[in-house]
Amino acid sequence: MSVADTDNDALISVYDRDARRFRTEWSAGAESATHSDKFINFHTPYLPPAEGHALDIGAGYGAHVHELESRGLEVVAVEPAAGMRAEAETLYPNSRATWLDDRLPDLAKVHALGRRFDFMLMNSVWMHLPQDLRSQGMASLATLLAPGGSFSVLLRHGPAPADRPMLESDTEPFLALAEAQGLSVIHREENGDELERDSVSFTRLILTKSG
Numbered sequence: 001m002s003v004a005d006t007d008n009d010a011l012i013s014v015y016d017r018d019a020r021r022f023r024t025e026w027s028a029g030a031e032s033a034t035h036s037d038k039f040i041n042f043h044t045p046y047l048p049p050a051e052g053h054a055l056d057i058g059a060g061y062g063a064h065v066h067e068l069e070s071r072g073l074e075v076v077a078v079e080p081a082a083g084m085r086a087e088a089e090t091l092y093p094n095s096r097a098t099w100l101d102d103r104l105p106d107l108a109k110v111h112a113l114g115r116r117f118d119f120m121l122m123n124s125v126w127m128h129l130p131q132d133l134r135s136q137g138m139a140s141l142a143t144l145l146a147p148g149g150s151f152s153v154l155l156r157h158g159p160a161p162a163d164r165p166m167l168e169s170d171t172e173p174f175l176a177l178a179e180a181q182g183l184s185v186i187h188r189e190e191n192g193d194e195l196e197r198d199s200v201s202f203t204r205l206i207l208t209k210s211g
C-alpha cells in the first residue's frame with residue numbers, strides 16, 4: 001500500500017464517520033425539486049433510453065443515483081465509505097441500484113461485472129484521488145465507458161474545508177489525462193458554488209468516447 005493509498009483511506013474514514021452530517025449539510029439544496037430538475041434537465045441530452053446502464057462513481061448518499069433510477073436507468077453506484085452507503089439505504093429503501101464498496105483507481109469490482117456503461121457520473125470526487133493514482137484512475141474510467149457513451153464530471157476548485165483533505169483538481173491536467181485515454185470533451189461549463197462558499201467553484205465536463 002502506498003502513502004497515497006493511506007491518505008485516501010484516511011479521507012474515506014471521514015466520510016464513513018460523518019456521513020449523516022454530510023447528508024444533512026448537502027441535502028438542503030440537493031433534494032429540492034429545483035435541484036433535481038436542474039440535474040436531470042441538464043443531463044437529459046446525454047442520458048441513454050430507459051434500461052440503459054449508468055455508473056455513479058463516489059456516489060455519496062445516493063441523491064444522483066435516485067435521479068438516474070427515476071429515468072428508468074439501471075444504476076451501479078460505487079461508494080467506498082460504509083456510512084454513506086448506509087445513508088443511501090435509509091433514504092432510498094426502494095432503490096434497485098447495485099451498490100459496490102469499491103474505489104478509484106482500480107474500480108476492480110465494477111470491472112468484474114464485465115459491463116460497459118452508457119452514462120457515467122463522477123461528481124466532486126477527483127479532488128480526493130492522489131496525484132500518483134490519477135493516470136491509472138483515468139485508464140480505468142475510460143475502459144468502463146461504452147463507445148458513444150457520455151461521462152459527466154464535476155471538478156471542484158478552491159481551498160479544502162477544515163474537515164476533509166482535498167487536492168487540486170484543475171481542469172487542464174484532467175483533460176490531458178482523459179484525452180490520452182481516447183476521451184473527448186463535448187461540453188464544458190464553469191459554475192459557482194451552490195452552497196455559496198467563498199473561493200469554491202466547479203467545472204462541469206461531458207466527455208465521450210468515439211464508437
Ligand SMILES: C[S@@+](CC[C@H](N)C(=O)[O-])C[C@H]1O[C@@H](n2cnc3c(N)ncnc32)[C@H](O)[C@@H]1O
Nearest residue numbers: 015057058059060081084103104123124125128
Ligand atoms: C464530495 S463527496 C461527493 C458525493 C456525490 N458524488 C455527490 O455529488 O453528492 C465525495 C465522495 O467520494 C468518495 N470517494 C473518496 N475517495 C474515493 C475513491 N478513491 N473512489 C471512489 N470514491 C471515492 C467519498 O467517500 C465521498 O462519498
